[in-house]
Amino acid sequence: MFFSGSKKSYCCGMPGLRATQAWVLAVLAITLLGTIRAGNLGAADQSGSTGLPAGLKAGETISVKTVVDGDTLLLEDDRVVHLVGIQAPAMPSVRRNPEASNTKTGSTGVWPLAADAAAALAELLGDKPVSLSYSGNRIDRHGRVQAHVTNAQGLWLQGELLHRGLARVYSFADNRTAVAEMLTLERIARTARRGIWSHPYYAVRPHDAAEKEVGQFQLIEGRILKVAIVGGRAYLNFGEDWRSDFTLVIDPVNRRLFKAEGLDPLFYEGRRVRARGWLGYRNGATINVTHPEQIEVLDK
Secondary structure, X not given: OEEOOOOOOEEOOEOHHHHHHHHHHHHHHHHHHHHHHHHHHHHHHOOOOOOOOOOOEEEEEEOXXXXXXXXXXXXXXXXXXXXXEEEOOOOOXXXXXXXOOOOOOOOEOOOOOHHHHHHHHHHHXXXXXXXXXXXXXXXXXXXXXXXXXXXXXXXXXXXXXXXXXXOEEEOEOOEOOOHHHHHHHHHHHHHOOOHHHHOHHHOOEEHHHHHHHOOOEEEEEEEOOEEEEEOOEEEEEOOOOOOOOOEEEEOHHHHHHHHHXXXXXXXXOOOEEEEEEEEEEOOOEEEEOOOHHHEEEOOO
């Protein structure tokens, strides 16, 4: 270690020339270490997506007034934009399912890494305008603009946040463009344990632990033992007792999207899957599945 502050300089107790030689070596070592570390960080932080996926319609370019949280922006015209297709760690005190009523518990408090996600989004924006692109429904039920966002360098912000492990895929039936690309980026980040994927709060839950997470958005894995179609509604059961075990539910109107993709609910029987959504409770924990991308088949 090098200390300076008197007429003499000392390194590890060696005065004079030996101190000077040691100082030079120390500087060289620090420079080399910094170069290696910078290279490693550059490789680790390299953008996961350089541009927008296909199928989006270009919209306006506009300045940002405030970063609300890791997936929400306040524009200069006071519109609120949600980065459609992702969910970053929440800053508000509660982020619950806006549609579920059969819930036992809620998730309160700021989620882990919420500040990190917001800071990353602010850093990606800088002080330059952003460009909005659209697919599907442009305004959600809360009046927020649903858009894909690119920064001044043309970097797709949804893709970059997923790549860094600072968001999860959070898709909607009326906004499915680019979800496949986003799921891939999320999966790579989770495998690498980047960002939220190194924190137990965001761990993928086994299906038999789903009831503990009612009222929250979660990723659940398990094998679908039985599929039953009752009154046009599909029940994908993960346990022997449908009255208490975890179940995915596909309503008749939502089955149309599965049919359009050539998917019959019976296809999932016996398969191991990863499902995502807000957990409700009715005869055990449930997720209401509105579109095929909510279910990823893990064994082909």
